[in-house]
Amino acid sequence: MMFSTKAEYGVRVMAHLAKRDPDAPVSLGSIAEAEGLPLAYLEHLVQRLRREGLVESRRGARGGYSLSRPPEAISMAEVVRALEGDIAPIECITADADGQLVCARDGEPGHEPCATKLLWTRVQGSIVRTLSEMTLADLIPEHRQGSAEPTRSREAGGRTIPTERGPGRPAEVTKT
Amino acid sequence: MMFSTKAEYGVRVMAHLAKRDPDAPVSLGSIAEAEGLPLAYLEHLVQRLRREGLVESRRGARGGYSLSRPPEAISMAEVVRALEGDIAPIECITADADGQLVCARDGEPGHEPCATKLLWTRVQGSIVRTLSEMTLADLIPEHRQGSAEPTRSREAGGRTIPTERGPGRPAEVTKT
DNA sequence: AGTTTTCCTACCCGGTGGGTAGGATATCCC
C-alpha cells in the first residue's frame, strides 16, 4: 500500500463530516464509533486537517468538528496532502517551493536527466491530477449528481498543485 | 514517498540493461558501480525481476543479466509490480484474482459502497494506467523517438492489468 | 584449478506506522 491509514482514516472522517450539517459540529467520538476507528488515533489525524484549514473545531461540550468549506470546494489532493505530507512516488521526486519537480540525482546539465525521472514525474503527475480533480462532494452520494464535473475553478484551495505541465489532462474520467 | 527504493533502484537497473546489447549479459557488479548502488542489495531486487521473467541471467564468469524482451515490450507496470508487489494506493483496495478491485469494508450489497472506495480506485487506476502506458524504451533516449506513442497493443505483457472499468480512460495524456 | 559471477538463506538495525496514556484547556448545561 502506498498511502498509510492516515490517509484512509482521515478521508473517511472528512467524508463523514461532509454528510452532516456544517453548522452542527460532530464529535470525534461519534465518528470513531460510527466508523469503527480508534478515537485517540483519529485525534492526531484531525489535528493535521485542522492545521491545514480543512476542518474547524469547537471545543467543549457539544463541540466537535465541521468542514471549513463546502465539500465541493475541498479537493482530495488537499486532504491527502494534509494527512500524508507531500505527494511523491519516490524519495528523489519532490516538488520544491517553486513547484518544480526535482530529482536529487541530476545535478549537472550535461548529465542525462536521470532516465527514470520521466517515469516518476509522470506517475506523480497522474496521482496529483486524479486527486485534484476529485472533491469531497464526489465521495458522498447526495452531492454527487451536482458535481459531475470537477471543480476546476478553485483547483486546490490555497496552495496550487503543479502537475508538471498544464495542458494534457484527461477528458472524460469523471463519468460515473 | 509511496514507492520504496526497491522500485527506484530496480527501475534504474532495468534502464541500465536496456542500453546494452541484449546478447551480452551485464554483471550486477558493474551496474552497482556505475549507478552507485550497493551490490548486495541489488542482488535481491534483480532476483525479483528474474522470477517475474523480466531479466535473464547467465551464471559464472562473464555472466550477468540481460533483458528477456526488447525494451519496447516491457511495460513499467510489470517492472514496478515485480519489485514492489501489487500496486494499491491503500491496504483495502486490492485487485483480487479476477482483477476486480475489492474493498474490505463493503460486504453487504445494501450498504453504501464505502464512499472512499471511489477515490482510491481512481487513484489506483491512474497509477496503473500511467505505468502501463510507459515501457522501458521510453526511459532511454536512444529508443525514445521510436516509441512516442504508448505500446497499447500489448498493454502489460502477460498479466493484464484491469483499471476498474474499460472505457473512460484519459484521452491525450501521453503527448510529450 | 581458479576466478568470476549468480543464487540463496540468514541476520541486522533504525525509522515509522499505528497506536495508547494522561492531562490541560475550553465550552456547554443545569
Place this chain on the structure above:
DNA sequence: GGGATATCCTACCCACCGGGTAGGAAAACT
C-alpha cells in the same frame, strides 16, 4: 459555579519493514 463533554497537546510505546550486510554454495568461464 460545577460538572460533563469535548478538543488539544505532549509523551511514550511497540511491531513491522525498508534497506541493507554477511557468508557461502553452485555454476560457468579461462
